[in-house]
Amino acid sequence: MIELTEVTKLYPGGVAALGGVSLRIDRGELVAIVGPSGSGKSTMLNVLGTLDRPTSGTVRIDRYDVARLSDSGLSALRATRIGFVFQQFHLASGVRAVDNVADGLLYSGLRASQRRKRAAAALERVGLEHRMDHEPHELSGGERQRVAVARAAAGEPPLLLADEPTGALDTASGAGVMQLFRDLHADGTTVVIITHDRDIAASLPRQVQMRDGRIVAEVRS
Ligand code: ADP
Numbered sequence: 001m002i003e004l005t006e007v008t009k010l011y012p013g014g015v016a017a018l019g020g021v022s023l024r025i026d027r028g029e030l031v032a033i034v035g036p037s038g039s040g041k042s043t044m045l046n047v048l049g050t051l052d053r054p055t056s057g058t059v060r061i062d063r064y065d066v067a068r069l070s071d072s073g074l075s076a077l078r079a080t081r082i083g084f085v086f087q088q089f090h091l092a093s094g095v096r097a098v099d100n101v102a103d104g105l106l107y108s109g110l111r112a113s114q115r116r117k118r119a120a121a122a123l124e125r126v127g128l129e130h131r132m133d134h135e136p137h138e139l140s141g142g143e144r145q146r147v148a149v150a151r152a153a154a155g156e157p158p159l160l161l162a163d164e165p166t167g168a169l170d171t172a173s174g175a176g177v178m179q180l181f182r183d184l185h186a187d188g189t190t191v192v193i194i195t196h197d198r199d200i201a202a203s204l205p206r207q208v209q210m211r212d213g214r215i216v217a218e219v220r221s
């Protein structure tokens with residue numbers, strides 16, 4: 001599903017956010033990325049989500065060599081194959097939950113009525129059928145993140161990437177969100193989750209540990 005080969009990312013000023021990372025993640029895996037703040041986790045997730053291009057090295061997603069795709073090709077790859085969840089939810093304010101989710105399907109080729117139907121089903125799936133018409137400010141943090149997961153998953157992308165998805169949540173809400181990722185994984189989605197939470201990381205079948213822009217250890221349990 002994902003293959004990084006000797007990937008580096010240098011920022012202006014000489015910061016090597018990634019110092020030569022090689023990583024293979026197979027279809028259907030559930031992987032935790034762990035490491036101290038500043039170790040390159042978000043940079044790696046952005047590179048493997050094609051939000052950012054590496055300075056050198058190759059990135060293959062679903063067999064596509066990302067460097068060979070045009071910007072519009074990359075946008076299409078992202079829109080159809082990758083779902084993203086971020087720590088701060090990234091929902092549009094003043095927009096109902098159902099429309100936040102439906103807007104994530106804008107590039108799916110579905111008609112507006114079909115997008116809304118899919119969005120409603122995705123919200124039902126995350127247990128928010130009673131919150132369809134609520135705006136983000138009318139939802140708790142845990143509920144907002146459920147909406148964000150519904151939006152990421154509504155198009156049934158084969159790959160879900162999450163950057164500290166429980167970082168802003170209390171323990172109970174975080175556990176609920178993690179259960180959603182487990183359910184999606186059980187249905188065949190490849191899931192990669194950055195987490196600071198040791199218990200969450202330890203509960204996942206594979207942990208990739210980063211430090212100073214490199215992978216320093218791997219644990220499989
Ligand atoms: P993590 O997610 O593990 O906390 P990041 O991937 O965000 O780490 O950052 C890795 C390193 O790259 C850090 O030293 C950070 O300061 C630096 N960095 C991240 N983004 C940028 C940027 N846009 N410009 C310059 N340096 C950056």
Ligand code: MG
Nearest residue numbers: 041042043163
């Ligand atoms: Mg980060």
